[in-house]
Amino acid sequence: MADFVAETITGANSGLSGQPVLDVRGLVVEFERADGTIHAVNGVDFAVCPGEWIGIIGESGSGKSVTLMSLLGLLGDGGRVTRGHAWFEGTDLLQLPNRRLRSVRGNEIGVVFQNLAEGFNPYLPIGVQIAETLVSHRLCTRRTAHRRAIELMRELGIGDAKARFHQYPHELSGGMRQRAMIASAVASEPKVIFADEPTTALDSTVQMQVLALLTDICRKRGTSVVMVTHDLGVAAHTCDRIVVMYAGMVMEEAAIDEFLQHPMHPYTLGLRAASFDPDQPDRPLRPIPGYAPALLEAPHSCPFAPRCHLATARCREHVPALRRIGPAHRVACHHVQGENET
Amino acid sequence: MSVSPLLDLRHIEKSFRVRGKQLFAVRDVSLSIRKGESLGLVGESGSGKSTVGRCAIGLTAPDSGSVRLFGEELVGRSRRELRQMWQHMQMVFQDAGAALHPRMTVGRNVIDPLVARRLVDGREGREIARQLLEQVGLNPDQAEAYPFELSGGQQQRVMIARALAVEPQLLICDEPVSALDVSVQAQMMELFVKLKQKRNLSYLFISHNLPSVGQIADHIAVMYLGEIVEVGSAHQMFRAPYHPYSQALFASVLPIPANVDARRELRALPGEIPSPFDLPSGCPFHTRCPVAVGRCRDVRPPLRPVGDGHQVACHLA
Numbered sequence: 001m002a003d004f005v006a007e008t009i010t011g012a013n014s015g016l017s018g019q020p021v022l023d024v025r026g027l028v029v030e031f032e033r034a035d036g037t038i039h040a041v042n043g044v045d046f047a048v049c050p051g052e053w054i055g056i057i058g059e060s061g062s063g064k065s066v067t068l069m070s071l072l073g074l075l076g077d078g079g080r081v082t083r084g085h086a087w088f089e090g091t092d093l094l095q096l097p098n099r100r101l102r103s104v105r106g107n108e109i110g111v112v113f114q115n116l117a118e119g120f121n122p123y124l125p126i127g128v129q130i131a132e133t134l135v136s137h138r139l140c141t142r143r144t145a146h147r148r149a150i151e152l153m154r155e156l157g158i159g160d161a162k163a164r165f166h167q168y169p170h171e172l173s174g175g176m177r178q179r180a181m182i183a184s185a186v187a188s189e190p191k192v193i194f195a196d197e198p199t200t201a202l203d204s205t206v207q208m209q210v211l212a213l214l215t216d217i218c219r220k221r222g223t224s225v226v227m228v229t230h231d232l233g234v235a236a237h238t239c240d241r242i243v244v245m246y247a248g249m250v251m252e253e254a255a256i257d258e259f260l261q262h263p264m265h266p267y268t269l270g271l272r273a274a275s276f277d278p279d280q281p282d283r284p285l286r287p288i289p290g291y292a293p294a295l296l297e298a299p300h301s302c303p304f305a306p307r308c309h310l311a312t313a314r315c316r317e318h319v320p321a322l323r324r325i326g327p328a329h330r331v332a333c334h335h336v337q338g339e340n341e342t
Numbered sequence: 343m344s345v346s347p348l349l350d351l352r353h354i355e356k357s358f359r360v361r362g363k364q365l366f367a368v369r370d371v372s373l374s375i376r377k378g379e380s381l382g383l384v385g386e387s388g389s390g391k392s393t394v395g396r397c398a399i400g401l402t403a404p405d406s407g408s409v410r411l412f413g414e415e416l417v418g419r420s421r422r423e424l425r426q427m428w429q430h431m432q433m434v435f436q437d438a439g440a441a442l443h444p445r446m447t448v449g450r451n452v453i454d455p456l457v458a459r460r461l462v463d464g465r466e467g468r469e470i471a472r473q474l475l476e477q478v479g480l481n482p483d484q485a486e487a488y489p490f491e492l493s494g495g496q497q498q499r500v501m502i503a504r505a506l507a508v509e510p511q512l513l514i515c516d517e518p519v520s521a522l523d524v525s526v527q528a529q530m531m532e533l534f535v536k537l538k539q540k541r542n543l544s545y546l547f548i549s550h551n552l553p554s555v556g557q558i559a560d561h562i563a564v565m566y567l568g569e570i571v572e573v574g575s576a577h578q579m580f581r582a583p584y585h586p587y588s589q590a591l592f593a594s595v596l597p598i599p600a601n602v603d604a605r606r607e608l609r610a611l612p613g614e615i616p617s618p619f620d621l622p623s624g625c626p627f628h629t630r631c632p633v634a635v636g637r638c639r640d641v642r643p644p645l646r647p648v649g650d651g652h653q654v655a656c657h658l659a
């Protein structure tokens with residue numbers, strides 16, 4: 001255990017301080033399917049400090065959403081956590097009975113999903129749902145809830161909040177709904193917000209509005225955020241630390257400045273080469289060849305080896321461990337040298 | 343070689359009646375694409391991009407204006423005549439899964455446009471299908487598979503192979519990569535660019551995804567509330583667009599900075615896009631424009647040239 005503590009990067013290294021609010025260790029998640037077991041998450045650990053903003057990036061199917069969902073007890077049928085801990089406020093979320101976990105979710109951990117359908121009840125006006133959150137978390141009385149909900153909606157830039165209070169989720173534009181979802185996520189004043197692709201479904205100018213709001217409100221309240229995104233530009237502009245996932249494993253983790261200046265893992269470099277940079281619109285993009293793995297077996301080699309131009313026999317035979325290579329930097333690759341190795 | 347453009351839209355207007363109200367979808371849109379050139383059409387959801395695309399193919403009849411394809415007027419043609427004109431132009435839409443015949447093999451899907459025109463027989467068709475699949479980066483043996491057995495990206499490739507079967511000169515793509523994973527998007531864009539170079543294909547490339555447009559388009563037209571507010575070279579558009587709306591739009595694609603100090607401040611446009619049922623007077627952007635002046639509220643600015651081939655609809659440009 002002590003060994004693990006020394007290994008995880010905490011905010012102290014990314015310029016922030018304090019005990020982690022959330023500390024995830026050795027998380028393993030599997031799904032039972034007709035065609036076999038899907039090894040969706042294979043030993044993930046990361047810690048989140050107060051006020052820190054963590055970005056989880058990686059291609060689709062790399063286990064980003066499953067990681068977050070498992071911590072919230074939202075895996076659904078066939079999914080189960082087979083190993084690991086998630087320390088939050090002195091308790092292990094993964095050991096909590098469902099009923100207790102439900103009260104943590106939405107109460108102490110706020111949630112903003114990409115898919116709006118998951119976030120709101122379609123049959124209730126959004127204002128009522130936000131007010132309900134406030135009341136159920138005893139942040140105000142039933143009498144004042146209506147007014148507080150409208151204030152909160154205004155704070156999130158929802159114009160004409162009084163009228164919108166009575167509208168149903170489907171009557172709002174995507175951007176408005178996402179704002180309303182953020183309003184209901186922050187309503188309970190949670191310590192951490194999980195945001196899974198919070199702006200992916202939105203137009204780029206609306207995406208910018210929502211991001212600006214989310215950063216603003218979380219900074220003001222000192223809320224930590226764990227954000228899943230595939231947009232490197234978005235992650236680079238909002239996060240304090242980046243976790244790169246592939247095949248359910250952390251491939252690289254670094255404080256943002258280190259991530260921007262010295263990305264190391266071949267997969268991270270591949271993601272960057274495949275990303276459009278508006279400052280160099282003419283640079284040809286180099287997509288990563290091949291496809292993400294099917295995850296039908298637990299990793300017994302570097303999962304990236306079939307797509308990696310540096311792969312050697314060692315990569316195909318041994319799983320690379322996530323090793324610290326600098327004060328705020330961990331990498332899982334046989335061919336990246338650590339601090340004291342050369 | 344003819345000098346007339348492959349595609350030429352002049353003063354297209356289109357509105358829809360929705361629950362008794364008039365919805366203005368496209369307003370006085372003109373654009374043209376020459377051989378070998380590609381135009382990107384960008385703008386927010388609901389700005390009218392797809393409607394322009396559907397008018398360009400003849401799937402939607404404009405209320406007024408003209409659409410010339412290879413110099414021939416398309417407005418007012420019958421379905422049968424249209425099908426003839428589609429010989430040299432093909433379309434690729436967002437939802438490939440729905441566009442493929444579920445009970446036909448992938449190979450049969452690919453050569454369907456040729457079979458429909460009785461241009462091939464079975465044996466020859468099979469060989470052509472295999473070649474086309476290979477060109478779009480699929481294993482030719484997948485010709486025997488059924489669409490549902492393929493991933494989203496692979497289905498999209500099959501759609502492209504099918505579009506290529508008739509050897510078109512112009513490909514109209516409406517959000518062809520938006521439903522795909524980012525890494526698959528990059529692979530698809532690589533394919534589009536390769537086809538552009540190898541076959542001298544032209545594209546009308548419609549997308550709200552600016553990065554993908556940036557890779558394929560020589561020129562970009564920006565739509566807002568049914569109007570083109572700026573059109574010009576892709577290069578200039580990414581570097582320094584003229585119209586205040588284009589500026590906000592292109593600034594919202596965040597670069598990957600060299601270090602933390604190079605991060606930009608996140609600045610957002612205020613407000614929401616106005617209702618297409620109730621268009622603002624004057625400049626359509628005046629309700630949100632950070633630099634609007636008095637006359638913007640009353641006078642609609644025409645699209646006019648501002649140098650280096652750009653046309654901008656703004657009183658201040």
Ligand SMILES: Nc1ncnc2c1ncn2[C@@H]1O[C@H](COP(=O)(O)OP(=O)(O)OP(=O)(O)O)[C@@H](O)[C@H]1O
Nearest residue numbers: 358360367386387388389390391392393394550618
């Ligand atoms: N058949 C139709 N009947 C009624 N309204 C329509 C119809 N087709 C389009 N519209 C409306 O016309 C406007 C422009 O729609 P269009 O589909 O062209 O937008 P778009 O720019 O392609 O948006 P997106 O990015 O969401 O695809 C929208 O307000 C839309 O709701």
Ligand SMILES: Nc1ncnc2c1ncn2[C@@H]1O[C@H](COP(=O)(O)OP(=O)(O)O)[C@@H](O)[C@H]1O
Nearest residue numbers: 031038040059060061062063064065066067295
């Ligand atoms: N309900 C489920 N049943 C079976 N497999 C699932 C389920 N949810 C996710 N998976 C699988 O787990 C892996 C990781 O998925 P996910 O976390 O959604 O990826 P990401 O969010 O990184 O795109 C994928 O292979 C996915 O197909």
Ligand code: SF4
Nearest residue numbers: 302305308315333334
């Ligand atoms: S361990 Fe080997 S295969 Fe994996 S990323 Fe490193 S070099 Fe590539």
Ligand code: SF4
Nearest residue numbers: 625628631638656657
């Ligand atoms: S015409 Fe006026 S309102 Fe419209 S974009 Fe130009 S400055 Fe802004």
Ligand SMILES: [Mg+2]
Nearest residue numbers: 064065066196
């Ligand atoms: Mg996901």
Ligand SMILES: [Mg+2]
Nearest residue numbers: 391392393516
């Ligand atoms: Mg559209």
